[in-house]
Structures are given as structure tokens and as C-alpha cells.
Amino acid sequence: MITDEIETYSDTVEEAAPDEACTKCTACNTVCPVARNTEIFRGPKYLGPESERYRDPLEAAVTAGLDLCSGCKLCEVTCPSQVTIQEYIRRAQNKGAQEKGRTLRDWVLGHTRLLSRFGSMTAPLANFGNRNPLVRLVMEKVIGVHRKRPLPRYQWLTFERWFKRKRAPTPTVFRERGKEKRTVAYFSACWVNFNERRLGEMVVHVLERNGVAVTVPKQECCGIPAVVNSNTDLARKYGMENVKSLSALPPDVDIVASSTSCGLMLKHDYDHLLEIPGAAAVGARVYDICEYLWMLHEAGELSEDFEQVQTRVLYHAPCHLKSHGIGYPAMRLLRLIPGVVVEEVDEGCCGISGTYGVKVEKYDLSMKIGSRLFEAVKAAGSDSVLADCETCRMQVEHGAGARSAHPLEIVARAYGYR
Amino acid sequence: MKADIAVVGSGLAALVATRTLQQAGRTPVLIWPGLSSLYFTYATVDVLGYADDTTAQPVEQPEAGVAQFIADHPEHPYAIAGLDALRSGTDVLTEWLREAGFKWQGSLSRNLLLPTAIGTPKPCCLVPDSMAAGDLGRDEPIVFCGFSGYEDFVPELAASNLTRAWGRGDRWVRALRLALPGFEPGRLFTSIDLARSFENDAFRREVASSLRAVLDDSTVRIGMPAVVGLTHDSDVHARFESEIGHPVFEIPTLPPSVLGLRLFDRLRKHIQETGVEMIWAAPAHDAELSDGRCRRIHLKSAGRDQPIEARSYILALEDTVDGAMRAGVHNVVDPFFHQVLAQHALPTERTDESLFKPQPFASIGYRVTNRQQPTASDGTTLAANVFVAGGAIAGYDPVGTKSRGGLAIATGYRAAKEAMAA
Numbered sequence: 060m061i062t063d064e065i066e067t068y069s070d071t072v073e074e075a076a077p078d079e080a081c082t083k084c085t086a087c088n089t090v091c092p093v094a095r096n097t098e099i100f101r102g103p104k105y106l107g108p109e110s111e112r113y114r115d116p117l118e119a120a121v122t123a124g125l126d127l128c129s130g131c132k133l134c135e136v137t138c139p140s141q142v143t144i145q146e147y148i149r150r151a152q153n154k155g156a157q158e159k160g161r162t163l164r165d166w167v168l169g170h171t172r173l174l175s176r177f178g179s180m181t182a183p184l185a186n187f188g189n190r191n192p193l194v195r196l197v198m199e200k201v202i203g204v205h206r207k208r209p210l211p212r213y214q215w216l217t218f219e220r221w222f223k224r225k226r227a228p229t230p231t232v233f234r235e236r237g238k239e240k241r242t243v244a245y246f247s248a249c250w251v252n253f254n255e256r257r258l259g260e261m262v263v264h265v266l267e268r269n270g271v272a273v274t275v276p277k278q279e280c281c282g283i284p285a286v287v288n289s290n291t292d293l294a295r296k297y298g299m300e301n302v303k304s305l306s307a308l309p310p311d312v313d314i315v316a317s318s319t320s321c322g323l324m325l326k327h328d329y330d331h332l333l334e335i336p337g338a339a340a341v342g343a344r345v346y347d348i349c350e351y352l353w354m355l356h357e358a359g360e361l362s363e364d365f366e367q368v369q370t371r372v373l374y375h376a377p378c379h380l381k382s383h384g385i386g387y388p389a390m391r392l393l394r395l396i397p398g399v400v401v402e403e404v405d406e407g408c409c410g411i412s413g414t415y416g417v418k419v420e421k422y423d424l425s426m427k428i429g430s431r432l433f434e435a436v437k438a439a440g441s442d443s444v445l446a447d448c449e450t451c452r453m454q455v456e457h458g459a460g461a462r463s464a465h466p467l468e469i470v471a472r473a474y475g476y477r
Numbered sequence: 478m479k480a481d482i483a484v485v486g487s488g489l490a491a492l493v494a495t496r497t498l499q500q501a502g503r504t505p506v507l508i509w510p511g512l513s514s515l516y517f518t519y520a521t522v523d524v525l526g527y528a529d530d531t532t533a534q535p536v537e538q539p540e541a542g543v544a545q546f547i548a549d550h551p552e553h554p555y556a557i558a559g560l561d562a563l564r565s566g567t568d569v570l571t572e573w574l575r576e577a578g579f580k581w582q583g584s585l586s587r588n589l590l591l592p593t594a595i596g597t598p599k600p601c602c603l604v605p606d607s608m609a610a611g612d613l614g615r616d617e618p619i620v621f622c623g624f625s626g627y628e629d630f631v632p633e634l635a636a637s638n639l640t641r642a643w644g645r646g647d648r649w650v651r652a653l654r655l656a657l658p659g660f661e662p663g664r665l666f667t668s669i670d671l672a673r674s675f676e677n678d679a680f681r682r683e684v685a686s687s688l689r690a691v692l693d694d695s696t697v698r699i700g701m702p703a704v705v706g707l708t709h710d711s712d713v714h715a716r717f718e719s720e721i722g723h724p725v726f727e728i729p730t731l732p733p734s735v736l737g738l739r740l741f742d743r744l745r746k747h748i749q750e751t752g753v754e755m756i757w758a759a760p761a762h763d764a765e766l767s768d769g770r771c772r773r774i775h776l777k778s779a780g781r782d783q784p785i786e787a788r789s790y791i792l793a794l795e796d797t798v799d800g801a802m803r804a805g806v807h808n809v810v811d812p813f814f815h816q817v818l819a820q821h822a823l824p825t826e827r828t829d830e831s832l833f834k835p836q837p838f839a840s841i842g843y844r845v846t847n848r849q850q851p852t853a854s855d856g857t858t859l860a861a862n863v864f865v866a867g868g869a870i871a872g873y874d875p876v877g878t879k880s881r882g883g884l885a886i887a888t889g890y891r892a893a894k895e896a897m898a899a
Contacts (some may be wrong), residue, residue, distance in 0.1 A: 082519060098670050325781030342779070345780055357478065382757075
């Protein structure tokens with residue numbers, strides 16, 4: 060009798076949400092930026108929890124349509140039942156790739172760190188090539204990278220080499236905090252290391268200015284480019300390296316990241332999606348840089364002798380920042396600085412989603428998704444947009460013709476950094 | 478993180494509470510447990526449609542109806558929040574809708590009677606302009622227009638039910654179906670796909686001209702599923718109306734409701750752009766209590782629990798879906814104070830076998846003081862600076878009385894006022 064069966068269960072409540080937790084409410088489909096902009100994508104509900112019920116580890120993966128998911132995670136942000144929609148999609152995609160083999164482009168875009176290292180070593184040449192129409196045409200034909208998509212500029216001097224050469228700050232810059240001072244391990248990530256060293260320099264400057272000692276731990280790619288290019292296996296390999304290196308840090312060292320998506324990998328996806336042993340303990344120590352500075356502010360440890368910065372800027376909140384579940388610490392921080400007027404442009408996803416908008420068949424869709432944001436930026440009559448995520452910044456610059464920077468740029472300026 | 482007042486929730490109660498706080502010069506933080514119930518409900522604001530679960534006679538004057546309802550049910554959440562809270566909260570909401578660029582109609586003094594997707598007349602208090610032409614108090618005959626392949630709205634069903642309910646005879650209600658360009662039979666599509674297509678001028682004009690071609694009566698109004706534009710509210714609707722030359726009214730469909738999506742997206746965006754911080758994707762739980770006050774609540778942020786330390790808290794939640802309570806086999810427990818809200822020998826005691834009867838689970842909720850503070854089962858206040866709003870208050874089932882919106886407004890407004898004083 061069914062009632063007898065029920066009686067034997069305990070009264071505990073499940074914490075994790077399995078695919079059965081999906082109530083088919085379709086909330087995810089309504090917010091999905093891809094589903095809102097093309098009818099060829101059936102949306103996260105169908106490709107995630109609904110398909111998951113039919114997925115069998117012994118049968119070949121059905122991957123049709125999975126590549127259209129951009130990985131923005133707005134479906135998970137939206138789900139009232141906390142169903143891990145993205146994880147179903149990414150695992151199925153990885154399984155399909157294991158069975159059918161990976162494309163050259165998946166391999167290339169999944170190995171961005173390798174690519175960046177090469178690009179950085181050959182910086183002038185790589186940058187020339189990335190801007191040469193003929194090279195771009197060949198790239199489009201051979202790898203499938205859209206010729207109109209501006210690619211990041213590489214720097215010969217990497218952040219890590221800059222940091223090693225940098226003279227250690229004199230002990231007097233470190234304020235005493237009780238007995239011990241704060242130390243952070245900065246997960247600079249590939250972007251800062253190979254493309255935007257200046258952002259890393261500002262992170263170091265701002266933290267040291269606040270009496271926080273900075274170290275740069277040994278690190279690999281966070282793995283997100285591999286995750287979204289059908290290769291969670293490779294991402295797991297990178298992730299294990301990072302967890303190993305970050306677990307070895309002394310227990311009182313906080314980990315700080317300045318890339319929204321890399322930070323989210325460390326905080327959440329290593330443990331949940333990639334199931335890396337020891338990742339939960341590392342994730343609990345990770346902070347976004349603005350989240351960390353706000354925490355210093357609330358603890359009364361942030362030096363707030365800001366110079367006036369007369370500027371009116373727009374702020375775009377990256378989708379992955381929403382997944383952090385920390386609100387918008389950058390906006391709070393900027394409002395502490397005299398002279399700064401910051402307004403949010405809330406137009407949803409910018410459309411690029413990392414390597415998604417780079418692909419030849421996704422470029423137009425990516426620009427269509429971002430078009431509402433571009434129009435809002437143009438209409439707001441401001442030429443600078445702040446965003447925590449580097450690919451959001453690339454997309455806003457490309458689509459809206461605006462200048463874009465990390466919010467820390469303004470904070471650093473208020474501390475006199477030029 | 479520190480905050481002035483933390484509002485947990487994403488539905489109408491949370492939005493009205495947040496807006497009330499913002500208007501009073503406070504700086505609330507809105508903590509979002511996931512998508513709002515506004516996406517799933519009817520997307521009108523219903524204050525009181527029926528005086529009780531059994532009557533078929535709709536309430537004509539919602540404000541007077543609520544006053545009588547409070548007199549008859551002194552323990553009901555409406556009675557706790559009070560009629561003044563309903564009035565003031567409705568003012569806050571209607572003013573906000575106007576400022577956010579919405580065109581809505583209606584007031585607390587009169588209910589409109591609008592046909593639902595299955596053709597039953599439903600009393601509604603505040604409605605978007607795009608629905609208002611459905612008012613059954615008006616005299617034009619109605620043509621329900623469905624679309625081939627779109628099964629969320631069956632015009633023939635709506636017409637046959639409304640013919641019976643409206644009592645004006647066959648000639649007053651008709652049904653027709655249009656084939657839409659690009660939506661061939663066999664294609665799987667949703668109201669979202671249709672709504673997006675209606676924003677396209679060429680598509681909409683083609684639909685308008687094929688609709689005009691089959692209409693032979695110049696006096697009719699058209700009832701259509703609510704897919705006339707995804708985001709731009711009455712703009713697309715007004716253009717479509719002038720392209721057809723007949724009044725057009727939208728009818729909310731099965732979830733996700735495009736009307737709810739338009740409303741919630743716009744209000745959320747507006748409140749953020751006017752400076753309210755929203756914390757996405759962080760379900761709230763565990764209230765830390767000391768000396769009869771809540772010191773912190775915890776959020777499940779990525780990687781770790783994040784404490785929120787506020788002067789006061791508003792829990793504007795509803796049920797098990799948005800995290801207001803968690804249902805085990807025997808007990809329903811709240812995640813903040815870990816109180817047992819209901820106990821059952823068998824879970825089946827929470828439901829009635831008939832879908833259309835009041836469901837016992839709907840009334841399960843937080844016991845509150847007359848200031849909407851949560852209490853233990855013995856009636857003692859759990860936290861003097863926490864206020865409950867919306868459907869999570871015990872003893873409340875909005876379904877039969879069609880009062881979800883009004884109750885959200887009244888309890889949301891009252892909670893905001895109390896939170897400011899606490």
C-alpha cells in the first residue's frame with residue numbers, strides 16, 4: 060500500500076534540487092536571452108531538466124541544439140526551485156563530444172590559455188594578424204571565428220612577470236589589523252595575465268593601498284572556456300590543478316578574482332559541475348574584487364580618503380555576477396567616491412557570453428541579444444560603461460561604440476593611481 | 478553585508494513593500510529567491526472577486542467588499558493588514574505603474590468583469606489597458622481569435638463557455654482561428670515566440686489584414702491570447718488595434734504569462750534603475766535571533782553562506798516554491814525560524830481530491846501578530862523586527878476569493894510601514 064511506503068520515509072527535506080524539482084513553470088525559457096532572440100533554440104527547460112529525464116548513460120548523447128545555449132546561467136538565476144539547468148546541458152554536451160569527437164574550434168576555444176600564451180609571446184605579430192582582414196577571413200574559414208568579432212589584444216609583458224619584477228611594498232604601507240595583516244592570493248586569470256595587465260596592476264595597487272598583502276599563486280586557466288566548448292573533462296583537469304594550488308595556501312589567506320566568470324568557477328562550478336574534491340573549501344574563500352573591497356568597507360578597514368573623480372558612468376551587471384548572489388558590490392563601492400555618478404543600464408545579457416559570440420554562426424545572434432543594451436547605452440548619452448566581466452566589456456565596446464572598463468578603474472583613480 | 482531594510486521576495490508584495498520604503502527615503506535591498514509569481518498568475522491585480530469560496534456572485538465594489546470581509550473574518554490576513562493599508566498600498570502601486578510608463582485602468586471602487594481563456598467571467602480590479610476592452614459590462618459582441626497550432630488558447634471553448642455565462646445569446650460571442658505566417662502546423666512554439674513575432678511590424682500587419690478579411694461585422698471587439706508584444710506593453714497593442722480597426726483585448730494564457738512578464742520585467746528594471754539594489758540568485762534562510770530581534774539572515778550565495786545584517790526584514794514570500802516553507806512528509810517547516818507550520822499524519826491530508834475545491838496546503842503559513850511579525854505556536858513573537866507579507870501568512874488562500882493582488886498590496890504596504898518603525 061502506498062501509505063505504508065510513505066510512512067517509512069524520514070521527514071528530511073532534500074537540499075539538492077534534482078531534475079524532478081523542475082515544476083515546468085517555464086520561467087527559465089522566458090528569461091533566456093537566446094530563446095528570446097531566436098526561435099531555433101527551444102530554451103533551457105527543454106534542453107535541461109526535461110531532456111535530462113530521457114538521458115541514459117548507456118545511450119549516445121543527443122546534442123542537437125545544446126551548442127545554442129550560451130552558458131549565461133540566467134535560467135539558474137531565475138529558477139524558483141534551484142534546478143541546476145546548466146549542469147545538465149554542459150554534461151550532455153561533454154558526453155556528446157566524448158562520443159563524436161571534438162571540433163578544431165572547440166579545441167582551440169577551450170584552450171584559451173595556451174592560445175593566449177602563444178599570442179603574448181608573439182604579441183606584435185598576433186595583434187597584427189588578429190586585425191588583418193585576410194588573416195581573419197582564413198580564420199573564419201578554417202576555425203569558424205567570425206571575421207567581424209574584434210579579438211583581444213595581447214601584451215608581451217604578462218601580469219605574472221610584471222608582478223615578479225615589482226618591488227615589494229615597504230612594510231609601512233601595511234596597516235596593522237590587530238596582530239596579523241590581511242593577505243590575499245590574487246587569481247589574476249588569463250585575461251589579466253595576457254591581455255589587460257593594467258587591471259591586475261590596479262588590483263594590486265588598491266589592495267596594497269588598503270594594507271592588504273598580495274600574492275599571486277600558481278594558476279591555470281579557470282576552465283570556463285572549456286566548459287562552454289563541450290569539454291568539461293579539460294575544465295576538470297585545469298580545475299584540479301587550481302584547487303591543488305589554492306588549497307595549499309595558508310588558511311587565513313583570502314582568494315580574490317577580478318574576472319566575474321573565473322571567480323564563479325572557483326566559487327561554485329568546481330564543486331557543483333566538475334565535482335572536484337576539495338573545491339568547496341576553496342570556493343568558500345573566494346571573493347570578487349569589489350565584493351572583497353566592500354567587505355573591507357563594512358569591517359571599517361577600507362581607506363576612504365578618495366580623491367574626487369568627476370564622472371558620470373553607466374554600469375552593466377554581467378549575467379555571471381548575478382549568479383554570484385552578492386548583489387552589485389561595484390555600484391555600492393563607486394557610490395562611496397565623491398564626484399562619481401553611476402547609473403545602471405539594466406538591459407540584460409550583452410550577448411557575447413565568452414567565446415559564444417566569437418563563433419561564425421553565433422555572431423549575429425550575439426549582436427541581436429546585445430542590441431537592447433547597445434541602444435540603451437547610446438540613448439543614455441554616456442561614452443563609458445563599467446562592467447566587471449572582460450567579455451562584456453569587449454561586447455559593449457564593439458556593439459555600442461562606447462569605452463568600457465572594469466569598475467576598479469574608477470576606484471584606482473580615486474586612490475591617485477594613473 | 479549590511480543593509481537598511483532587507484526585503485525577501487519577488488512578487489507583488491515584495492515590490493510594493495520595496496517601493497513604499499524607497500518612496501519614504503529608505504534604502505531597501507531586494508533579495509530575489511527566483512522568478513516572481515507574477516509570471517504565473519493572471520497578471521491583473523485582483524482585490525476581492527468573491528466574498529467567499531462558495532458564492533458565484535462576484536463582488537462589484539472591491540473596497541466595500543474588503544471592508545465587509547474584514548468585519549466577517551477578523552483573523553484573516555486582510556484584517557491584520559487593514560483597509561487603510563490596502564488603500565495606501567494601491568495608491569503606491571498605481572502611481573508607480575504610471576511613473577514606470579504603464580497604462581492601466583481600474584480602481585478600488587469597481588471590479589471589471591473580464592473573460593478568461595476558457596470563457597468564464599472573472600472579476601478584476603486593476604487591469605492593463607490592453608485587457609480593458611474585454612469588460613463584459615460593455616455592449617460590443619465578442620470574437621475570440623485563436624491561432625492554428627497554438628493550443629494554450631482554444632477560442633471555441635472560450636466562446637461556448639462565455640455564451641452560457643454572459644447570457645446574451647449565440648450571436649454575441651463567436652470564435653475563429655487564424656493561421657499565422659511562419660507558424661506552420663507541427664512547429665512547436667510558445668506564447669513567448671508569438672509575442673516576439675507581434676513586435677515585428679510586417680508580421681503584425683499581415684495578421685491584422687488576414688483578421689480584417691474574415692470579420693464581417695464592424696461592431697465587434699476581438700479577444701486574443703495575450704501575445705501582442707513581448708516587452709513594450711500597450712505600444713504594440715495600440716498599434717495592432719489601429720491596424721485592425723476594432724477594439725482588441727488580451728486574455729492571459731497559461732504560464733508563463735506574457736502580461737505578467739511585461740509587468741514584472743518593467744517594475745523590476747524601474748526599481749533597480751531608481752537605485753534599489755537587487756541580490757539575484759541567493760535563496761534566504763536561517764534567521765539569527767537574539768533578545769527578541771533578528772540580527773542576521775543568511776543567503777545561499779555562490780561558494781558560501783552570506784549573512785545580511787539589516788535593521789529590519791520583510792519576508793514577502795508565498796509557499797514552498799519560492800522558499801517560504803519546506804514540506805517534508807509529515808511537517809511543513811519554515812526555513813528562517815524552523816517552526817513547524819503544519820503537521821500531518823499523511824501528506825495527502827494537505828490536498829483535496831477535487832482540484833477546484835479549496836486546498837488545505839494553500840492556507841499553511843506563518844502565524845503572525847497583529848503587526849505581521851512571525852510568532853511561535855504559543856503566540857510569542859519570534860522577532861520584533863521581522864514582518865511577513867504576501868501569501869506566506871497563515872490562513873490565506875487567494876484562489877476562491879480572487880484576492881491575491883489586493884492582499885499582496887495590503888500586507889506589503891503594512892509590512893513596509895512596520896519595518897520603518899521597528
